[in-house]
Amino acid sequence: xxxAFSPERALPQDSATHLTYFLISLAMISLPFLLNGxxxxxxxxxxxxxxxxxxxSKMCGAECPGCGMTRxxxxxxxxxxxxxxxxxxxxxxxYAFFVIQVPFRFxxxxxxxxxxxNWARRLQVYTGSLVLAALVINWLLRLISV
Numbered sequence: 001x002x003x004a005f006s007p008e009r010a011l012p013q014d015s016a017t018h019l020t021y022f023l024i025s026l027a028m029i030s031l032p033f034l035l036n037g038x039x040x041x042x043x044x045x046x047x048x049x050x051x052x053x054x055x056x057s058k059m060c061g062a063e064c065p066g067c068g069m070t071r072x073x074x075x076x077x078x079x080x081x082x083x084x085x086x087x088x089x090x091x092x093x094x095y096a097f098f099v100i101q102v103p104f105r106f107x108x109x110x111x112x113x114x115x116x117x118n119w120a121r122r123l124q125v126y127t128g129s130l131v132l133a134a135l136v137i138n139w140l141l142r143l144i145s146v
Contacts, residue, residue: 011108011115011124018109025101032073039083044070065139069094090134097131 012018035051037044044051057064072091075084084091104123107114114120 011121013112013115015109015112018105018115021101022105022109025098025105028073028098029077029095029102032070032077035070035074037071037074037078037083039075039080042071044074063139063142065090065135088138090131090138093134094131097127100127 035044035046042053053059055064055067058067066088068088069091071087072084073095075081075087076091076095081092100123104120108120
């Protein structure tokens with residue numbers, strides 16, 4: 001039995017899965033350019049329309065590992081690195097993860113034989129594990145510092 005995060009674990013073999021990941025990643029790096037965020041508030045807007053709070057856990061009074069990620073992405077795409085970092089310290093890493101996913105998933109979509117390559121499996125496992133670990137560690141550090 002293989003471990004969930006084992007590099008030997010196979011990549012999905014169907015093209016539709018890689019196309020879906022490609023489109024989601026493309027949306028995640030593109031959509032923040034359409035949004036605006038104020039540096040001194042949690043408000044995010046699309047033009048003149050203010051978006052509602054998106055995190056259910058935040059509305060319930062708790063923080064999740066991804067709290068502030070939308071604001072982090074918006075500030076990042078508008079060149080406000082300091083505000084991005086203060087919204088969520090893992091924002092830049094997660095944004096880079098999605099940027100890497102665009103060519104990676106497009107390549108795997110177009111080249112089915114590459115889905116069996118060790119380098120592709122390792123890239124998926126190690127980048128995913130790194131981002132997940134960073135989110136959890138950042139969240140735990142935020143809980144400890146409160």
